[in-house]
Ligand SMILES: O=C(O)C1=C[C@@H](OP(=O)(O)O)[C@@H](O)[C@H](O)C1
C-alpha cells in the first residue's frame with residue numbers, strides 16, 4: 001500500500017456474492033524458516049513462493065546483514081547462498097525485526113550459538129512482546145543476552161563461541177520457542193532436546209530434515225520429544241512455499257458469511273498442525289471441500305472450495321489452540337455471525353501477540369454490537385445479536401485484527417471501519433486487491449486518515 005493511501009478503511013456488504021478463484025501469499029512461518037535455514041546451509045537454495053510480506057522481508061534483511069547472500073531473482077524466486085553453520089558474522093548495525101515475533105525469536109536462536117555480537121530491536125508492538133521465553137533457555141548454551149526491563153527488545157546478544165547443547169521442556173505451547181532452541185542447537189556440540197507438552201507447528205523439524213540434519217521426533221505424553229544432532233552440514237535444498245492457511249482464513253470466512261458466495265483457493269498448506277480453524281469451521285456447518293490433495297516442498301497442500309453456509313456456534317477445546325493460534329480473531333467474527341453461543345477455550349497466549357488479541361478481539365466485536373465476554377482464558381460469544389456493525393475498530397498494529405474487522409464489515413448489517421490498514425502488509429500483501437477481486441466492498445476513508 002502506498003504511503004499516500006489513507007490508513008483508515010471501511011468494508012460493507014457487497015451488492016453481489018463473493019466469487020472467483022484465488023491463491024493466497026506464501027506461508028509466513030515456512031518463509032521465515034526457509035531464509036534462516038538456507039542462510040545456514042552450504043550452497044544456493046532457491047525458494048519459490050516466498051511470502052514477500054514485511055515480516056519476512058525483515059528476516060531476509062537480517063540474514064543478509066549476518067553474511068548470507070539473499071536476493072530476489074527476476075522470476076520472483078528467492079536465492080539464498082548460505083555461509084554454512086558457524087559462518088555468520090556480526091552485523092554492522094542493529095537488526096530491526098519490525099512487527100515480527102517469529103523473526104525476532106527464531107533469530108535469537110541463530111545468534112545464540114554463533115561467535116558474534118548483535119543488537120536487535122523492533123517496532124512498538126514487538127518491543128512490548130516477551131522475549132524471556134527464548135532468551136532464558138538460550139542462555140544455557142553459553143550465550144549472554146542483555147534485554148530491556150521485563151525481557152523486552154531492544155536486546156544485545158553475545159553468542160557462544162562453543163555452544164553447549166540445550167535440553168528444555170517448553171513451559172508454553174510455542175513453535176517459536178521450540179524453533180529458536182533447535183536453531184541454536186544446530187551449532188552446538190551434541191544433541192539438543194526439546195520436549196513440547198502439546199504439539200505445535202513442525203515446519204522447523206520438517207525443514208531441518210529437508211536440509212539434511214538428523215532430527216528425531218517421538219511421542220511423549222500428550223506431546224513430543226524432539227532431538228537434533230548438533231553441527232550437521234546443512235546442504236542447500238530448494239523449497240516451494242505453500243499458500244498460508246492463516247491468510248486463507250480471511251477469504252474463507254468472508255465467503256462463508258456473505259450469502260450466495262462460492263470461491264476457490266488453490267495451493268493452501270494443510271499441515272495438520274495448522275488446520276484447527278478448518279476443523280472448527282466444518283464442525284460449525286461450513287461447506288468447505290478440499291480437493292487435489294498433494295505434497296509440495298515436504299508439506300501437504302490442497303485446493304479449497306468454499307460455499308456460503310449457515311454456521312452454528314461451537315465449543316472449541318483448549319487442546320486445539322496451537323493448531324489455530326493465529327485464527328481466533330477471524331473465528332470470533334464467524335462465531336458472532338453464527339446461530340447460538342460459542343466458547344473458545346485456552347486463549348491465554350493471545351495476550352502476547354502483536355496486540356493483546358484477547359482484549360482487542362473482544363473490543364472489535366463489542367464496538368460492533370456483539371455480546372462477548374472473557375472468562376479467564378476463554379472467550380464466550382453470543383451469536384444471537386440482532387444487528388452487527390457500525391463500529392470503528394482500533395487495530396493496534398495487529399494485521400489479523402485489521403483483516404478480521406474488514407471481514408466482519410462484509411457480513412454485518414452496517415459497515416465496519418478500521419483505523420489503520422497498514423499492518424496487513426506484514427503477512428498478507430495484496431489483501432485488499434485480492435478481496436476486491438472476489439467482489440468485496442472495501443474503501444479507503446480519506447476523511448478519517
Ligand atoms: O513459529 C511460528 O512461525 C509461529 C508460531 C506462533 O507463535 P508462538 O510460537 O508464540 O505460539 C504463531 O502465533 C506465529 O504467528 C508464527
Ligand SMILES: C=C(OP(=O)(O)O)C(=O)O
Nearest residue numbers: 099100101102103326353
Ligand atoms: C502472531 C503472529 O506473528 P508473529 O508472532 O511472528 O509476530 C501472527 O502472524 O499472527
